[in-house]
Amino acid sequence: MRVVIDTNVWVSALMSARALAPRSVPARVVDLAAQRDRIIMTDATLQELDTVLGYPRLRQYLDAEKCLSVLDHLAVEAQIAEPAQAIRQCRDPKDDKFLEAAVWGNADCIVTGDADLLVLHPFRGIRICRPADFLLDA
Numbered sequence: 001m002r003v004v005i006d007t008n009v010w011v012s013a014l015m016s017a018r019a020l021a022p023r024s025v026p027a028r029v030v031d032l033a034a035q036r037d038r039i040i041m042t043d044a045t046l047q048e049l050d051t052v053l054g055y056p057r058l059r060q061y062l063d064a065e066k067c068l069s070v071l072d073h074l075a076v077e078a079q080i081a082e083p084a085q086a087i088r089q090c091r092d093p094k095d096d097k098f099l100e101a102a103v104w105g106n107a108d109c110i111v112t113g114d115a116d117l118l119v120l121h122p123f124r125g126i127r128i129c130r131p132a133d134f135l136l137d138a
Contacts, residue, residue, distance in 0.1 A: 001037040002079075004102045005030065006095075006112035007049050009131055014053070014070065015061045029111055029131045032138055039078040040105030044097040046074060081105030089123070092116040102126045109134065 009026045016024035023031070033039055052058070053067045083100040090096045095116050102110050102123070109127040110117060111134045121128035129137075 002040050002107045003033045003037045004040045004098055004107045004110045006098055006114055007052055008113050009111055010049050011052055014067055017063055017066050025131045029134050040081055040101050040107045041078045042081050042083060042101045045101050079105060090116050099123060
């Protein structure tokens with residue numbers, strides 16, 4: 001399966017990596033997608049993740065080494081799709097980059113907690129689901 005994972009899911013997964021609690025749903029999504037699926041990104045989605053992980057307000061919740069490791073891994077292992085044309089469909093234009101990644105990366109699914117993306121399900125035949133729903137269908 002080819003999967004686009006929204007930035008909010010990545011951040012939640014990485015935040016739970018520091019917690020002593022059991023693995024969070026977003027962390028389990030990332031683990032499953034990394035093991036079983038092909039993760040699709042674009043330069044824009046990878047850049048957004050890098051930028052967000054650098055926010056000072058998040059640093060206290062994130063393991064800096066783990067974040068760098070994940071970014072390095074994604075730069076090598078994720079399939080980087082190159083959008084041939086901009087997509088302008090989301091009510092939050094900043095989320096269009098995830099639609100572009102999914103369409104131009106031939107994704108089967110976008111995993112997100114963002115209502116602006118979820119409301120578009122399905123988008124051009126691509127499933128858009130919450131992390132818990134992704135795990136239920138795994």
